[in-house]
Amino acid sequence: MNTEDLSLNIAAVERETGLSKDVLRKWESRYGFPLPLRDGHGERLYPVEQVARLRLIKRLMDSGMRPSRLVGRPTEELLALGPRPVLTTPASPGRETIDETLDLLRKHDPKALQRQLSRLLQQQGLRRFVQDSIAPITKEVGESWARGQLEIHEEHLYSEVVQGLLRGALDPLNDPDGRPRLLLSTLPGEAHSLGLLMVASVLALDGAHCISLGAQTPMDDLCKAAGAHDVDAVVLSFSAAFARRRIPPALAELSARLPEGVEIWAGGAGTARLSSQAQVVRLLPTLEAAEEALGHWRIAHPLPGN
């Protein structure tokens, strides 16, 4: 009964870690880890320690690392590899606030969560809210999941609530006559849209007109929308999980199909290590870079009236 209490079957591990059963079995045969016990019927039983390590590995992989570097290592080394901040300038909102937020998540209380975050938003203003609260809390949510202190389902809930909040804050502040006019989205295959909304907030605050299409817009729709809304640039976000190899060709294709004169701005952790591609796209690896890009665009495109 000791092992039963402390072990999970393969389906439970898949649920807990997000690693498919196939992957779990393959890793076992290829790397010798995880190496589960077997129950009376020859079925795998994963001790909780192995599950914890798997969760850690999955997290690091989501931030761009590869299994071969991770699967062999002991837990301590994995912890040391922890993700470094990319979009964040961690002027943290304080342990307390973060913990309160996570508690609300665990209680499955979207309403209270919204209240809590709304309050922060009112206190700090959108700009600081995005950079000093949402960025670090999001990071913490991800890490809590890796520690097994949050269910993946709860992470989704967090994401939904924050998106709703940012959209709500963005909407009234979006100047229909603002310039430049920007179309925001992610390409098919890139599900993370939180970073995109954070960029949108910053840009809208600086007076740009942001049209957000949500995540995974097919390239066709993107081009049509760019034409229909007569935008100056298309802003795309790529997380570290997006296959880096596919970014340049995708951007090249988009560049070819987009109406004449429409720029491409690409941001997110996935673009950090990208080679310049200088002529085609402008890279926005950080929120500050996004603001900078906006400034450059304004200098290059002075208002005809002036």
Add this chain to the structure above:
Amino acid sequence: MNTEDLSLNIAAVERETGLSKDVLRKWESRYGFPLPLRDGHGERLYPVEQVARLRLIKRLMDSGMRPSRLVGRPTEELLALGPRPVLTTPASPGRETIDETLDLLRKHDPKALQRQLSRLLQQQGLRRFVQDSIAPITKEVGESWARGQLEIHEEHLYSEVVQGLLRGALDPLNDPDGRPRLLLSTLPGEAHSLGLLMVASVLALDGAHCISLGAQTPMDDLCKAAGAHDVDAVVLSFSAAFARRRIPPALAELSARLPEGVEIWAGGAGTARLSSQAQVVRLLPTLEAAEEALGHWRIAHPLPGN
């Protein structure tokens, strides 16, 4: 390219229908359906018509039917088998309201969704809100998913928001001195907690004191909590998806382990076809039955003061 547009690979079908790859392959070999095409590499390609039928089948199974009766049949017959209302007295809130709600879901806007439902709640009051709005809307959400018009993810979001709303409405109205004192939960394996909250609303409105533990409380905790809170009854909810066979033994065990004098009330679609078990538990197949049970309890337990 025609077949590519209109077909999904096995992973996509798993995502769309909630049927695992193993199940999809087994059904193919056992029942001859689904019978996907194959791509150049021998991998399965499911045409959208088959996916739609699978979604329908899954829905019917979730409401208690078995594959052998479903998998062979053509789409029209499946549609005719549609689930009959169990907990609902459909005094529908009107097509319009339902459609608006689903639209908000598809826009992934939890805030607006909450506003919309809050408004309904204010207009109708909790009792009618639960029975005339939440019940039919929930049904529609489920059926929309079966038609492929809603993603499973969006169904989860709906559930979270409604739960938050009901909890919020319930909390202030819960009389700490109310009688009877009720402990509400579901057993491990039963994830559906919406029905439970609906029952809780009705009971709290009638002056009972409801202590809700959320879903999947281990039996140990349930018994301890029953003692600690000195409750008069434990209220459990079983959806049609819960293995019917396991309900009687589970209830028997609980009955044995619960403190002396604590009743068990069992509700939800899963208890509809249950044999009486008369001495041990009280069955609450509908919201009305729950109110009735409350009345009976009050008659059987007159206040000592009177």
Add this chain to the structure above:
DNA sequence: CAACCATTTTGTCCTGGACAAATGAACACA
């Protein structure tokens, strides 16, 4: 009518192999 048991149905897990997609490294070219 309820409880029990044998039988059938159904879902999950297993092995081990094939192979495509993604990646990194080596190389050629401007």
Add this chain to the structure above:
DNA sequence: TGTGTTCATTTGTCCAGGACAAAATGGTTG
């Protein structure tokens, strides 16, 4: 130097088909 291409390696997904436990059904009996 930097940019693009090609090839080998790594990694995830899929496949077949068999085993078997869990669940449901349909008698049978008290």
